[in-house]
Structure formats: structure tokens, C-alpha cells
Amino acid sequence: MKLPKLKLERVLVVTGRDAVKISVLSIIIAFVVFSAFILFEGANPIDVYKCVFSYAFDPKTGLPTMIHRSTLLLFATLAFILPLKAGLWNVGMEGQLYLGTVGAFAVAYAYGDLPSTILIPLMLISAGIFGAVYGAFAGFLRGKFGVNEIVITLMLNNIAFWLLHALIMPPTGPWRGIAESQSRPLPVSAWAPTIWRLPFTVVLAPAISILLFFLFEKTRIGFQIKALGSSQPAAEHAGINPAKIAIFVMAVGGAIAGLSAYHMWAGDPSFRLIPRPDAYKGIGELTYWGIMVGLICLLNPLAAIPLSIFVGSLREGGTVIVRRYGLTYGLDRVFLGILFLSFIALQFFYRYKIVRKKKA
């Protein structure tokens, strides 16, 4: 048998369809590789997958929490997508979430006796502003002085983590509660009204997705953002002010991540307070998967919705396989890690394609 001769060819323009193919293929590869991993751990992969998704999508068990966490992830993804469209890496969703927490809780503790109809919008606005200021600070340093925004946002994440720590930990934390290492509970009027066991904020995140989609496709500033993201010299030549755009995208991104703080703590009946540091750190770490979701959905805010639900269902369903199959805690993160790495490896095909060599 004669094997066809293969060679590499440069790809100059990646079509949308090819890019989607690459993303889908990376999910398939992750499933295959992870199945081998589960076999190695001593369980049947098909059973495990069935168990994960049936738990996550069953309204009686995992569905409400799954949608709640997926929405948090969607907020984080959108906060990541918008700056990256302009070429800025916002990896500060964790810190912006914590700062949003500070904003929302400060209002709730100070004006706890206001009626819900006034208090909740105030909390949302405050959370958004706190997140926006935090994001805009990194955008300002990047836009004005060219400081690496990845390092700055990461530093801000750590600062925000310790800020919450200082606020809730005894003996000096001003928000310390009666229970060990937790904050005081939120007043009842601050609780998010629920529709079918879900807080109203689950509608907010998809609404922001749609708004962002229109921002990118239909507005002038969306065009400027995309122009800056594809080529800074060209954008500057066209009269776009990069510093202004950098501050704008980071502020709006930070506001989106800040809003998620209200969704997270006031929208889940098992919280309604700031939990122990390791617990809120666990939630904060979830936002980093927004980076992966944003990249795999090719910075499309609408595609981020189903993909967030997919990742959220894996995370939520992952908790049950620990109990039912005796598998180690955190296996779902391994799946997501494999997905991320296979997606990166396949990015090779953004630049090259393998073609059959023609006869000379």
C-alpha cells in the first residue's frame, strides 16, 4: 500500500467554520482522553458521563445549583471576552468578583432596612461600580503606561482576596459574624427574589451576552474595540485612542464581573453571606475557567451561553461521581484542564493545514 505524502501549508485566513470545527474537535478529544483517565481510575466512562449529566440536568437534584454556577461562569466569561476583543487579557475576574462583593455587602449592611425594590438595585449598582473601578485601574495602567495587564490583574486578585479576608475574619474584621470566619448574614430584604428556585439574576447574564453581541456588531465603539484588537498601529492610525478603549473595556468587564458578586452570594440560599476564605476562594477559582470558555467559544458572547452551561454541568455533576463511584475529588477539573490543553494544541490549525502532496 502506498501512503499519500502529506505536507504542511500555511493558512492565511481562518474561516469561521474552520474555527468552530477546531473548538468542537477539542471537546471531542477531551472526552476521549478523559475516558482513558476514568478507566485508569477504575470506573466505566460511559456510566460516569451518564451519571454526571443526569445529575446536573435533573430538576430534583443538581439543576438549580448547576444553572446558578453556570451563570456565574457566564458573567466571568463575558468579563474576559470584552477586554480580549481589544487585545487586553483580563484575568482579574476573581478580584472583580470580590470587589463587587465588597460593594454589594457594604450597601446591604448600611441600608438593610430599605425595601427590596430599592435595596437590590442599589446593591447591583454598587457591585458594578466597585468591579468597574477595579478593572479600570488595570486598564488605566495598561493604557497610559503600558504595564502588563495580566500581572496587574493577578496582583489585584490577590489584594482583593486578602481584603475580604480582613473584612470578615475575627477579631478585627468589621463584617465578622457570629459563626466562625464568616460574615454577618445579609438582611432579608437583600435576598434575590427567586423564580422557580432560581434568582432573577440568571436572566441578567444572558441579557448582557446579547448586549455585548450588539455592541460588537452594530456600534461604533464595538468596531473600534475590534480594530484595536486586530492591530494597534492600524487602529491608532485610524484615530482610535488606545488608552481610552483600554480603560473602557476593562471598566465594563470589571463591572460585569462585579455584578456577578450579587448573583453569587445573594442568589444562592445556601450562602446569603460571605463564607469562609477557603469557600469564597473556591468560588473565585471557578471564574478562571471563564478564560477557557471565552477562548473556546472564540470570543463570541452568544456561544458563551451554552458552553458555560456545559462547563457548569460538568462542575456540578462532578460532585456526585465522587460520592457514587468513589473517584477522587476534583476529577471534573482534570477534564476541563485536558479540554483546555487539547484546544491549545489544535490552535496549530489556525496557522497550518495538512494537505496531500500533489504529484509533480
Added chain:
Amino acid sequence: MWPFIARCLEVATIFLLAGIGELLDQRSGVLNVGIEGLMLFGAASGFITALRTGSLLVGFIVGAALGAVFGFLHGLFSITLKVDQVVSAMGIWIFAMGFVTFWMDKYSGPLRIPSPRIGGLLSPMFFFAVVLVLVVWFILSKTHIGLKIRSVGEDPSVAEATGINVVKIRYLCVIIGGLLGGLAGAFMCITYLGLWSHIPTQGMGWIALALVLFSMWRPPILLAGALIFGVIWQFGIAPETLIPGFGLPLGVCRMFPFIATIIVLAVISTPRFRRKWGLAKPAALGQPYIKE
């Protein structure tokens, strides 16, 4: 007082080992922002090996080796497959956070093997790290191979034209960078902390990355920066050993190193500072090398 200074120097050791590896990476034009991920893998594998075998040396070796493996993986993605370097390094970092949680959190707890320390205070690894910085400085600025590394980082196509194998040099640098990142993680977990807890690096890898930017890609400045940040970090953890009765809560003190990093990075990036000192930023940093 002396124990405090020794602990500061041990933190500086972590920053130095991770930082000098990253500096070498960046001088060859490969940006690896996932240095925290390399440290996590080094820490995890070094800790579990030391726990199982009882030998710290084997722990350090395994930690460094796994760091090198993931350094190589970053090279594979960013050099051979020509993926965006930030995307690749982010992926490795986030993969590390997830995988290490799955792998190691069930072993959370102390190691219970005391590390050898000179005079019961300072780990000899500090002197190793300082010597290493001097060696890297010598290699980069005085030797032929150092010239090759710098030229690859400045303009790979010109370097290629003069007969330098760009791919080989870059692979060499990312693997050594990964090795040192892994060693830094193993040292942090085995000697400095002596325990495993969830994500033990706590942002140290990112400070090491910031120190490389702060050093303007010069090893002696990296050495000075690592010493300063070693003191700031340790002061944030245990302020009362330096100033008895220091009143601020723990959370506020732990912010210091991160706030200091932001201030330093902002200052060195101002136009005035740049005019005066100049930034020796490798011109090809962050760009994949594509042969036409």
C-alpha cells in the same frame, strides 16, 4: 531577628529560582506567564515524592523534572505549534490549578521531614540560587551561547540567517526555565512551607514574573528585587517578628507584596523612568517565530 532574616532569604530563593528561569525564557523571546503553574507542578510532585520516599533530594529532583516537562510542553505549543504564547501558558497554569487540586488536596498536611539548614536557620539552596543568578548573568552577557540566546530574543529571523538554530535555542531556554520553576515550587513546598495546602503558591509565581519585568531582563537587578520582595513577603506573613505589637490585621499585611508589585511596575513603566534607564525588552518577546 535572625530567624526572620533567614525566612526572608528563603522567600527570596523562591523568587530567584523561578525568576531566573523566566528571565532566561524571556531573553530567548518566549514569554511564559504560566510560571505559577510550573511552580504548582514542581511543588506537588516534589512534596509527594519527599513524602513517599523520605528523601528531600529526590523530591527536589522530581519537582524540577516535572517543571521541565511542562516547560517543554509550553515550548511544544508555542515554538513548534506556534500557538499564542499567552494562551499556551494560561492553559498550562489553569490546567495546573485544576490538576494539582485533584492530585494533592487529599494529602494536605505537614511533611514532617526537617530540611537541612545552615546553623539551623538558612537553607543552602539560597546560596545555590545566588550562584545560579551569577552564572546566568555571566552566560548571557559574556559567552557565545549567551549572545546566541539574546539574538534569538531580539530578532529570530536575523539570528537564523547567521546560522543559529532558533528552535533549538528556544527549546533549551524554556526547558531550563521550566526546570527552575519546578525547583522553585518544590523548594517552596518542601523547605519553606513544609506542608501542602490548597494552591500553596498563593501568587508567588506571579510576583516572580513581575520581578522579571521589574529587572528589565538583567540578572543582578533580579537578585536585588528578589531580596527586597523576600523581605516584603515575609513581613506580610509575620509582621510582629519585626515590629512587636504590629496592629494591622493579617489580611491587610498580606496585601503588601502585591501592592508593592503594582507600584514598582507602574513606576518603571512611566515615560520618565524609561528615558532615563531604558528597557532592555527583548524585541521578539511574545511573538512566535514563523519561517517564511
